[in-house]
Amino acid sequence: AQSVTQLDSHVSVSEGTPVLLRCNYSSSYSPSLFWYVQHPNKGLQLLLKYTSAATLVKGINGFEAEFKKSETSFHLTKPSAHMSDAAEYFCVVSSFTGGGNKLTFGTGTQLKVEL
Amino acid sequence: DAGVIQSPRHEVTEMGQEVTLRCKPISGHNSLFWYRQTMMRGLELLIYFNNNVPIDDSGMPEDRFSAKMPNASFSTLKIQPSEPRDSAVYFCASSLGLAGDFDTQYFGPGTRLTVL
Numbered sequence: 001a002q003s004v005t006q007l008d009s010h011v012s013v014s015e016g017t018p019v020l021l022r023c024n025y026s027s028s029y030s031p032s033l034f035w036y037v038q039h040p041n042k043g044l045q046l047l048l049k050y051t052s053a054a055t056l057v058k059g060i061n062g063f064e065a066e067f068k069k070s071e072t073s074f075h076l077t078k079p080s081a082h083m084s085d086a087a088e089y090f091c092v093v094s095s096f097t098g099g100g101n102k103l104t105f106g107t108g109t110q111l112k113v114e115l
Numbered sequence: 116d117a118g119v120i121q122s123p124r125h126e127v128t129e130m131g132q133e134v135t136l137r138c139k140p141i142s143g144h145n146s147l148f149w150y151r152q153t154m155m156r157g158l159e160l161l162i163y164f165n166n167n168v169p170i171d172d173s174g175m176p177e178d179r180f181s182a183k184m185p186n187a188s189f190s191t192l193k194i195q196p197s198e199p200r201d202s203a204v205y206f207c208a209s210s211l212g213l214a215g216d217f218d219t220q221y222f223g224p225g226t227r228l229t230v231l
Contacts, residue, residue: 032218043119043206044222090158094218101146101210101218102171105158 002027002095004074006106014114019063019078021109023091026072032094033074034103035065039087047089050074061085086113117141119223121207127229133195136226139188140209148220149182149192150206158206164190165212197230204228 007022025031035047048059055067061084065076074091091106120139128134140147148163162172167184175182179198184190194201204227208220 034219036222043224044208046219046221049219101212102160102163103148103218103220107157 002031002093002104004033004091004093004104004106006091006109008109009107010110010112012112012114013081015083016080019076019081019085019111021076021089021091021111023074023076023106024072025074025091025093027093027095033065033067034092034094035059035063035074035076036090036092036105037087038090038108044090047076081111081113083113083115086111119207119209119221121205121223121226123226124224125227125229127231128197129231130198131196132230133193134197134201134228134230136192136205136207136228138190138192138207138223140190140207141221142188143211144209144221145187145212146210146220147184147190148208148210149190150208151203152206152225153203161192194228197228199230202228202230 003026005024030052033050036044037047038044047063048057050057050067058064063078065074067074088108088110090108092103094101094103122137146165149161150158152158161174162182163170164184182192204225206222206225208222210220
């Protein structure tokens with residue numbers, strides 16, 4: 001079964017400094033991996049998706065993630081944090097079942113951005 | 116593109132009442148998903164449909180919950196009778212399914228349900 005582990009439940013950074021949100025995955029085959037973001041009282045928005053075309057995936061709002069098979073990791077990064085980045089971030093893996101695809105969500109990382 | 120539409124956005128009801136949540140997926144999407152989000156359990160998949168047919172309802176908590184998708188542009192999630200422990204945010208999501216980028220899901224804004 002596919003699963004993801006988000007290694008930090010909370011991350012705090014200063015505005016203008018780099019962001020690193022860590023995610024490890026477990027999959028019996030080459031997975032599709034996603035990062036979603038949820039701002040307070042909002043729905044989930046797709047940040048980026050990995051599908052094996054390229055190991056470095058660029059997403060919206062300056063975020064990117066690198067797929068490392070040897071480390072089974074898919075960490076999310078951004079060079080310079082902005083106050084508007086404060087939100088909860090979910091690492092997600094897709095798995096194919098008999099009739100379709102299901103997403104399995106990590107437990108989330110709350111990102112706090114301080115002045 | 117209007118995105119996934121959910122109604123109502125907020126629902127407050129009393130224990131024992133019937134609650135119906137509604138979802139309109141993105142036009143052309145063939146798969147629809149219902150999720151529940153709570154602080155204690157995070158995001159849980161309740162049920163999903165492909166081409167209006169329920170594929171996996173193993174996440175539905177109990178018989179009080181039911182979901183239907185009578186056509187490609189509408190789905191409901193019903194709780195009858197509702198209980199305080201059903202209080203949560205319920206999200207609907209849709210994807211192209213087997214028709215294309217099959218596993219990217221697009222989420223609605225959610226319905227915040229409070230059962231008193």
